Amino acid sequence: MKTEMLGIEIENLHLAFGPTRVLTGVNLSIKPGEFFAFLGPSGSGKSTLLRSIAGFGPRPSGAIRIGGRDVLDLPPWKRNVGMVFQSYALWPHLSVQENVAFGLRERKLPGAEITRRVEEALDLVGLSHLAARMPNQLSGGQQQRIALARTVVIEPQVLLLDEPLSNLDASLRVQMRRELLALQRKLGLTTIFVTHDQEEANSTSDRMAVLDKGVIQQIGRPQELYDHPANLFVARFLGTANVLEGRVEKRGEALRFVTGSGDALPLPMAAKAGPSSIVLRPQNITISPLCGPDTIIGQVLHSEFLGSQIRYIVQAAGSDLVIDKSHHMSEPTLPTGAEVALQVNMDSAVLLNA
Amino acid sequence: MKKLLTSSVAALGLMAGGALAAEKIVVVTSFPEEMTAVIEKAFETAHPDYDIEILNKSTSSGVKYIQEIASANTADVFWASAPDAFEVLKGDGKLAKIAPNATGIPDMIGSYPMNDADGHYYGFAASGYGIMWNTRYVEANGLEPAKEWADLEKPEYFGHVGMSAPSRSGTTHLTVETVLQGEGWEKGWADWKWMGGNFASVTERSFGVPDGVNTGSFGFGIVIDFFAFSSKASGFPVEFAYPTVTALVPANVGVIANAPNEKGAVTFVEYLLSPEGQKVLFDPAIMRLPVNPEVYAEAPEGLPNPFEDKSIGAAVKFDVDKSGARYYVVSSLFDVMITYRLEDLKAAVKAVQEAEAKHADGSNAEAKALIEEARALIEAMPITEEQSLDPAFNAAFTAVRKEAGDAIEARQAEIEQQWDAMVTENYRKAKELAEKAAAL
Amino acid sequence: MPQDTPRPADGTGLADRLPAFLFPRLSGAALAGLLIAIFLLGFLIFPVLQVVYVAFIDPRSGGLTLQNFADFFATSLFRESFVNSFYVSAMSVVVATIIALPLAYITTRFNFGGSALIQSLGFIPLIMPPFVGAVAMSLIFGRNGTVNLMLREHLGFTIPFMEGLNGVILVQSIHYFPFILINLSASLRNIDRSMEEAAQNLGSSGLRLFRKIVFPLAMPGYIAGAVLVFIKVFDDLGTPLLLNVNNMLAPQAYLRITSVGISDPMGYVISVILVAFSILSLWASFLVMRGKDYATVQKGGGGLAKRDLSGREKVIAYGAVLFILALVLSPHLGLLLLSFSTIWSFAPLPDGYTWANYIRMWEGSQDYILNTLLYAGIAALGDVILGTAIAYIVMRTGIVGRKCLDYMATAALAVPGVVLGIGYLRSFQGIEVPFLDKPLAQWWVIIAIALMIRRLPYALRACMAALQQVSVALEEAAESLGATKSRTIRRVVVPLMTGGILAGFVTSFATAAVELSATIMLVSSEADSPLAYGIYLFMQTPSGRGAGAALGIVAVIIVGLGTFLAQIIIERDKKLKTSGTEH
Numbered sequence A: 001m002k003t004e005m006l007g008i009e010i011e012n013l014h015l016a017f018g019p020t021r022v023l024t025g026v027n028l029s030i031k032p033g034e035f036f037a038f039l040g041p042s043g044s045g046k047s048t049l050l051r052s053i054a055g056f057g058p059r060p061s062g063a064i065r066i067g068g069r070d071v072l073d074l075p076p077w078k079r080n081v082g083m084v085f086q087s088y089a090l091w092p093h094l095s096v097q098e099n100v101a102f103g104l105r106e107r108k109l110p111g112a113e114i115t116r117r118v119e120e121a122l123d124l125v126g127l128s129h130l131a132a133r134m135p136n137q138l139s140g141g142q143q144q145r146i147a148l149a150r151t152v153v154i155e156p157q158v159l160l161l162d163e164p165l166s167n168l169d170a171s172l173r174v175q176m177r178r179e180l181l182a183l184q185r186k187l188g189l190t191t192i193f194v195t196h197d198q199e200e201a202n203s204t205s206d207r208m209a210v211l212d213k214g215v216i217q218q219i220g221r222p223q224e225l226y227d228h229p230a231n232l233f234v235a236r237f238l239g240t241a242n243v244l245e246g247r248v249e250k251r252g253e254a255l256r257f258v259t260g261s262g263d264a265l266p267l268p269m270a271a272k273a274g275p276s277s278i279v280l281r282p283q284n285i286t287i288s289p290l291c292g293p294d295t296i297i298g299q300v301l302h303s304e305f306l307g308s309q310i311r312y313i314v315q316a317a318g319s320d321l322v323i324d325k326s327h328h329m330s331e332p333t334l335p336t337g338a339e340v341a342l343q344v345n346m347d348s349a350v351l352l353n354a
Numbered sequence B: 001m002k003k004l005l006t007s008s009v010a011a012l013g014l015m016a017g018g019a020l021a022a023e024k025i026v027v028v029t030s031f032p033e034e035m036t037a038v039i040e041k042a043f044e045t046a047h048p049d050y051d052i053e054i055l056n057k058s059t060s061s062g063v064k065y066i067q068e069i070a071s072a073n074t075a076d077v078f079w080a081s082a083p084d085a086f087e088v089l090k091g092d093g094k095l096a097k098i099a100p101n102a103t104g105i106p107d108m109i110g111s112y113p114m115n116d117a118d119g120h121y122y123g124f125a126a127s128g129y130g131i132m133w134n135t136r137y138v139e140a141n142g143l144e145p146a147k148e149w150a151d152l153e154k155p156e157y158f159g160h161v162g163m164s165a166p167s168r169s170g171t172t173h174l175t176v177e178t179v180l181q182g183e184g185w186e187k188g189w190a191d192w193k194w195m196g197g198n199f200a201s202v203t204e205r206s207f208g209v210p211d212g213v214n215t216g217s218f219g220f221g222i223v224i225d226f227f228a229f230s231s232k233a234s235g236f237p238v239e240f241a242y243p244t245v246t247a248l249v250p251a252n253v254g255v256i257a258n259a260p261n262e263k264g265a266v267t268f269v270e271y272l273l274s275p276e277g278q279k280v281l282f283d284p285a286i287m288r289l290p291v292n293p294e295v296y297a298e299a300p301e302g303l304p305n306p307f308e309d310k311s312i313g314a315a316v317k318f319d320v321d322k323s324g325a326r327y328y329v330v331s332s333l334f335d336v337m338i339t340y341r342l343e344d345l346k347a348a349v350k351a352v353q354e355a356e357a358k359h360a361d362g363s364n365a366e367a368k369a370l371i372e373e374a375r376a377l378i379e380a381m382p383i384t385e386e387q388s389l390d391p392a393f394n395a396a397f398t399a400v401r402k403e404a405g406d407a408i409e410a411r412q413a414e415i416e417q418q419w420d421a422m423v424t425e426n427y428r429k430a431k432e433l434a435e436k437a438a439a440l
Numbered sequence C: 001m002p003q004d005t006p007r008p009a010d011g012t013g014l015a016d017r018l019p020a021f022l023f024p025r026l027s028g029a030a031l032a033g034l035l036i037a038i039f040l041l042g043f044l045i046f047p048v049l050q051v052v053y054v055a056f057i058d059p060r061s062g063g064l065t066l067q068n069f070a071d072f073f074a075t076s077l078f079r080e081s082f083v084n085s086f087y088v089s090a091m092s093v094v095v096a097t098i099i100a101l102p103l104a105y106i107t108t109r110f111n112f113g114g115s116a117l118i119q120s121l122g123f124i125p126l127i128m129p130p131f132v133g134a135v136a137m138s139l140i141f142g143r144n145g146t147v148n149l150m151l152r153e154h155l156g157f158t159i160p161f162m163e164g165l166n167g168v169i170l171v172q173s174i175h176y177f178p179f180i181l182i183n184l185s186a187s188l189r190n191i192d193r194s195m196e197e198a199a200q201n202l203g204s205s206g207l208r209l210f211r212k213i214v215f216p217l218a219m220p221g222y223i224a225g226a227v228l229v230f231i232k233v234f235d236d237l238g239t240p241l242l243l244n245v246n247n248m249l250a251p252q253a254y255l256r257i258t259s260v261g262i263s264d265p266m267g268y269v270i271s272v273i274l275v276a277f278s279i280l281s282l283w284a285s286f287l288v289m290r291g292k293d294y295a296t297v298q299k300g301g302g303g304l305a306k307r308d309l310s311g312r313e314k315v316i317a318y319g320a321v322l323f324i325l326a327l328v329l330s331p332h333l334g335l336l337l338l339s340f341s342t343i344w345s346f347a348p349l350p351d352g353y354t355w356a357n358y359i360r361m362w363e364g365s366q367d368y369i370l371n372t373l374l375y376a377g378i379a380a381l382g383d384v385i386l387g388t389a390i391a392y393i394v395m396r397t398g399i400v401g402r403k404c405l406d407y408m409a410t411a412a413l414a415v416p417g418v419v420l421g422i423g424y425l426r427s428f429q430g431i432e433v434p435f436l437d438k439p440l441a442q443w444w445v446i447i448a449i450a451l452m453i454r455r456l457p458y459a460l461r462a463c464m465a466a467l468q469q470v471s472v473a474l475e476e477a478a479e480s481l482g483a484t485k486s487r488t489i490r491r492v493v494v495p496l497m498t499g500g501i502l503a504g505f506v507t508s509f510a511t512a513a514v515e516l517s518a519t520i521m522l523v524s525s526e527a528d529s530p531l532a533y534g535i536y537l538f539m540q541t542p543s544g545r546g547a548g549a550a551l552g553i554v555a556v557i558i559v560g561l562g563t564f565l566a567q568i569i570i571e572r573d574k575k576l577k578t579s580g581t582e583h
Helices: A046-054 A096-106 A111-124 A140-152 A170-187 A198-204 A222-227 A232-237 B002-015 B033-046 B059-072 B083-091 B135-140 B149-153 B170-183 B185-197 B208-215 B225-233 B262-273 B275-282 B293-298 B320-325 B327-339 B342-358 B365-379 B385-389 B391-398 B412-439 C013-017 C028-056 C067-074 C076-109 C115-121 C132-141 C146-155 C164-189 C193-201 C206-217 C219-235 C238-242 C249-258 C266-289 C311-340 C356-396 C402-414 C417-428 C444-468 C472-480 C485-496 C498-513 C531-539 C542-578
Strands: A008-017 A020-030 A035-039 A061-066 A081-084 A158-162 A190-195 A207-212 A215-220 A242-251 A254-259 A264-267 A274-280 A285-288 A295-305 A309-316 A319-326 A339-344 A350-353 B023-029 B050-056 B077-080 B121-134 B161-164 B199-203 B220-224 B238-241 B248-255
Touching: A008 A046, A020 A046, A020 A215, A035 A046, A035 A198, A046 A061, A046 A081, A046 A158, A046 A190, A081 A140, A081 C193, A096 A111, A096 A140, A111 A140, A140 A170, A140 C193, A158 A170, A170 A198, A190 A198, A198 A222, A207 A222, A207 A232, A215 A222, A215 A232, A232 A242, A232 A274, A232 A350, A242 A319, A285 A319, A309 A339, B023 B059, B023 B262, B033 B050, B033 B262, B033 B275, B033 C542, B050 B262, B050 C531, B059 B077, B059 B083, B059 C249, B059 C417, B077 B083, B077 B262, B083 B121, B083 B170, B083 B248, B083 B320, B121 B135, B121 B149, B121 B170, B121 B208, B121 B225, B121 B262, B121 B275, B149 B185, B161 B208, B170 B185, B170 B220, B170 B320, B170 B327, B185 B199, B185 B327, B185 B342, B185 B365, B185 B385, B199 B208, B199 B327, B199 B342, B208 B220, B208 B225, B208 B238, B208 C132, B208 C542, B220 B225, B225 B238, B225 C542, B248 B262, B262 B275, B275 B293, B320 B327, B327 B342, B327 B385, B327 B391, B327 B412, B342 B365, B342 B412, B365 B412, B385 B391, B391 B412, B412 C067, B412 C076, C028 C067, C028 C266, C028 C356, C028 C402, C028 C417, C028 C444, C028 C485, C067 C076, C067 C266, C076 C115, C076 C164, C076 C219, C076 C249, C076 C266, C076 C311, C115 C311, C115 C542, C132 C146, C132 C164, C132 C238, C132 C311, C132 C531, C132 C542, C164 C219, C164 C238, C164 C311, C164 C444, C164 C498, C193 C206, C206 C219, C219 C249, C219 C266, C219 C402, C219 C444, C238 C249, C249 C266, C249 C417, C266 C402, C311 C356, C311 C542, C356 C402, C356 C444, C356 C485, C356 C498, C356 C531, C356 C542, C402 C444, C417 C444, C444 C498, C472 C485, C485 C498, C498 C542, C531 C542
Parallel strands: A035 A190, A035 A207, A081 A158, A158 A190, B023 B050, B023 B077, B161 B199, B161 B220
Antiparallel strands: A008 A020, A008 A061, A207 A215, A242 A254, A242 A274, A254 A264, A274 A350, A285 A339, A295 A309, A295 A339, A309 A319, B077 B248, B121 B220, B121 B238, B121 B248
């Protein structure tokens, strides 16, 4: 069950529902065989974008090319893209076997081949023993696998997954996403995965696109996006981000970042003077016992014991900073109200021009 | 609320000893509102101390209604056409015996007794039965108006005739019985079957027939005269004729047993029979024949006077006892042989008509014999006149056991099934024979 | 008008005031079920038994017997009638489906101008006023109706639309297809759009998609509508009588029961068989539907995605819709023409037009109209209350014998109106209404109750379909938040059922507004008469046809407006419920 790998090109895609703009100027190139994630909060347009690729919803303007062919004017049933729905959309009146065989029957394949391929697909998801069941006799995870089997059995050019894990419980979700990835690798299917869960996107995708308000904010590998968010939205959406607002000032050769509260931090990277903000991850600020030249003073507001680390909320530099500190045995937690000095690792900071 | 108030006011008034409010007379009737409204108005003008409350029901619903409410009777007068309905109520003990004060009304209309011999109900208007036709329909289909029953048997009227069933309408029952008595049992039924073969449909309600003729669903209808008169008066392109064999029968009124307002009820009956009440029948919305010969002096043009024109209804000496004795048998026979098997009958009659048309000169003896045989099969009756009048046989249809020990031999369903088996087989065979004759 | 008299059988209030020991261990639902059962026994089963027990009595000896049933099966006319009734009912379902399916599909599946209007117009055929409806129908489709007169003049042939069993099938389909339209549309609206999209995604489209996925998913609604059509046609006597077709069961029963003076038990035997067969059909539909409760497995909701039509599709769709509407509404067009006509006889169109019929109608009919609104309103309100309660008890509780409520209520469908009417007279004539000093059988409220009982099956079907779509989880959520059972039903379940309840109300109201067969037995004074009775009075004279038609038009307009309003509310309700979903 190995299909030809095809890339997807999206060019200048626009879509509006009446006066509401749902997708604006989307440009995207997905490589053949890639596992690609659309990540964004609800209402960001990620599902709409996925449905546009599958051919559902109103026709957008622009272009969507699969394997070089513009599919925008093809109806869904002629696009040969497989989609797995958030609700799985297993037809309750058909058995598992009939559900999976549906797409093959539509393609009018010979009966023997249908039987063989359905068996293969059910084997692939490890549920061949449930072929005779009705969907409402299956657990959520089983339904999910059947939905997947039903989609891959037609050997689609690309596989679209619309929040496929959102209806599963947490432990199953982790297991299923590994299975999904393994399956994708095995089949070599170009796959797009829609999720609002950054962990899901990070852990599975080769690359991802972060969407907000119908606009792609940034495209890249998960790590790239985490380490080098292009804007505040991406920084905040991926992981926890401390954002300090202020301005870049030039003192001779040295650059420094001055917060609104007047605290100054040295800047190791090149930057233009002017209003700006920096993004600091919680692990890039350390609580130091000593006041140094590059430290800032803060006050502990709150602490949470998380096991491997302790998360402190510290008021400093005019905002509440989240700071993670590794936990070592018998080390006491700093009390609320304690004054602390903060050492900022400016090499890991991301400077965003306002 | 309003009603609650008025009834308590009325109750108070009665308790105080003086009837301040008008006294209510509840009249159950099958007559159309146009007719009852006119008479109600005239009566209330003449007797302002009474208030008529009309309850309009079909004859059969009316009879059922009076029977069902008898345990706590609230109705005073039953007022309808069909004497048979009154016979049923009388037999049930639901009609009071009264002696209204009325003069100038003969005992007989044509050959039909005007009033119930025992004084349970009284005739107040006469009606005759005949043929109504739609002139546009007749013209469009190139037909001649049919004026005698025999005309309606002719092949050119195939599919053009409508009628109600005697089990559905008391007036229709009288029509059927009139022909049976006028022509004799065997000949009469043969006539009905040949006419039945020309039916377009047998309507469920008696006013379905004038409706059918008025809309042009079928061209000819076998109806009671006032349906035709009032249709014509309303502007429909229809005409009416009394065939020679017809009977004039009275439409009746009676006081219900245990009537809450018997005095008022009798007053109403007396009013209907008075010359004043009789003249109201000339209203264009009513157009019925009064039973007091004197008022005809003021009759509108076109309304026949049966007391002068002796040709109407003279040919038949209508025997009410005979009609009553076999009432249900006749109704049932008509339904089994015609209503329920209309399609079979029509197919057989059509086949005979076609065979006869083909051998009109009568030169082919074999065909003639076959046709004769087919005709005989269609006309064959499951029972004789004697049987139809046998009280024991009739009991299967009424099944009202007089005493617990009364034995009734057969059940209606059983008898009807036997008849049905016979007529369907006869119609089938007749059709076969006629087709064979036509093929010669 | 005596509007402010209290309505009987008003529910559970009484129970609260009774000492607890009278009802040990009875939950509120069980108590409600018990009260409903008592109500149905008192106003349906008992009166009907009062009439039909004759079917089990030997007319000769007066003893109990099954001989009458043996006679039924021994009589070839009855056997034929049974086969004819079955054939006509089955074919009517087929033809009604052919009419309803495109309307339901097009209006729910596409962005189609005037969907609400079409859904309302599609409802109108149910409102066929008695007698005038028949006359109007024969003026349009009859042997010498408009269509056939024109066919004969221009093409030289005619079509026997209204003759024989096929005529009955045509007229019944036109009359009752709205049952399928309403239920199927509701079902289609409730299909999760991803169900359809998943199939499209796998390469399915068009009719195949409809046949293999959409229609099977809409099956619960379709079956609910189809079984209603089947039973209704099987039990209906109006249309066969109008077409003068006697060889069917219902008209046979009616003709035999209403024959003057004849006490042949066969009419009642046939009634019993009608009731039994209707319950059997219903039970069969339950069997077919078992395990097909799709509501709980559909998570997304939102209904089928509405699609825009291309230019060519638009032409086809509008063409189909207009053709169907023209066909099913032509009797009403005929009625309208008749109401404005002077004389209309053997002609494609009336001779002349006039307002006189409306003036004449208006002079004497305000009371009828007000009475109708009152009676049908009470009946429909009672129906949806009973319907919701029964639906809830049957579908969401484990009370022993709960299905019996459903069967009892539905059996009303098969009870000929005249049987119920006679039963009421027989049962309630001896019961005095306190303070009014008249028998219960002659109190106007009894007419409203008769209408309520007769139309309960319609409301019940609608309420059941609506409840089927309300997930149990929503109820559990409310209860987990501390709402009591009755509060949950009032605040969560009933509001979510609004669309279905409203549909039930409209169906009950509309059909009650033109009902005659039971009322004609029960009307005890003209001041208490409803509109259908007024039409009956007008129709008895040739000159009253126009006025009767005018009154019929008033009925159609009242009910049509009500339906349209309900449609708008249902659509708005639908939008509110789906506005939360986003993609």
